[in-house]
Amino acid sequence: MEITLSRKDRERLHRRNDILQAAQEVFAEKGYNQATLEQLALKAEFGKGTLYNYFPGGKQEILLSIFEALYDQLCELIAHTFEKKNGHSFRLQLHQLIEEMHSFFHKKLDLFVILIREAHRLTSSDDPAPQVFFSQQRNRAIDALAIPIARAAKNSEIKFDSPHFLAHMIMVNINGVQMKSCKGMSYDYDDESGPHTSREMADFLTTMILDGLGNPDNAAQTQA
Template sequence: MNSANLSRKERERLMRRQAMLEAARAVFAEKGYANATLEEIAQRAEFGKGTLYNYFPGGKDELFFAVFEEVFAQFQELIDAAFTPAASFREGFEAFVRASFAFFAQHHEVLLLVMRESQRMLLSPEPERAAFFQDQYNRVVQHLSRHIQGAIERNEVKPLPPEAVAHTLIGNLHGIHMHLMLKACQHLPAQRQALIDSEAAAHFLCTLLLEGLLKP
């Protein structure tokens, strides 16, 4: 629903909820799920712990799931915004990669959160936690798969299984993000910093994945 159509009370409630999510995202990124506490999240959001329970009755678990739902929803929006009808598949994919770099540069705590918690959730011994993460990840894969299928139908890319291609592309994007994060933590001479630049990193990833490593 458009926020302009909401009452003042409803808008204020949404703003408070968003403030809680942003505080939770920061605390989870810094401490990890296991070490994060509702008290610290409430303090960061500048609300009482009881107020957090009014918005998220499930406590820390519900907040954690809500944070990841928001992150995955933002990724789906980045995909849909990048693959415009007028763009070729390469143009759309490169635009998506650049947008993801820009997003994580602006929201570094999200990158830390995803890197720290995604594998832990996927491999969790708790079935509901693993199923939640798998469902969210599959939504992103399906979003990208639809654009891959369209490119196959336009004869832009080889007729490979769209979902497998989407998994491969997202997995490699994750790897480049990890590379950039590690490089950013190191003090490197200028000549060794080529891939720290997001534009260069996007071009590198698209060239490697879409054109291959071997010379024609």
């Protein structure tokens, strides 16, 4: 059932999104530690008090809200990529997902470098709340990916009994590649080899993850 928001709620949501977008730009430009609420307010064209009205926890709450919004986008991308009606095989859909995730990540690489650094700082602190938050966000993505994996297993496209475990393995491998990108490393030990484009990365990870899990006849579809 679709929920219709009132005009007031739509305006409030729009302002909240404006603040988050402005914060992403400021964090990417100045870094999280150097960014101030005054700079965020100026970029968003709101008063500092307005930021506190939407985010009482200040800069850290804004940071966590950015993470949550990015995971929202990831879950939407997963659901859209694996829609039943497109008629593509699971292997081809996974290839498309990895390619689009890799492309999305590199379009905002400066921001993701900062976000990953801050996520590590928060989860390394004595406060358990950030650890719970990031665990919940990761589980959202894993749950979303486990649905098409279970469907593919039921349709005998892959042979795997634990959809959540495979979803976790896929996300870990994708995140591992992204972490290397943040550190300025190549995807392989040899800087002259290994995948570099989004398509090459999708070819590499799809083959590495699914070979041995799927029907051999489906492998050729990735290269189509």
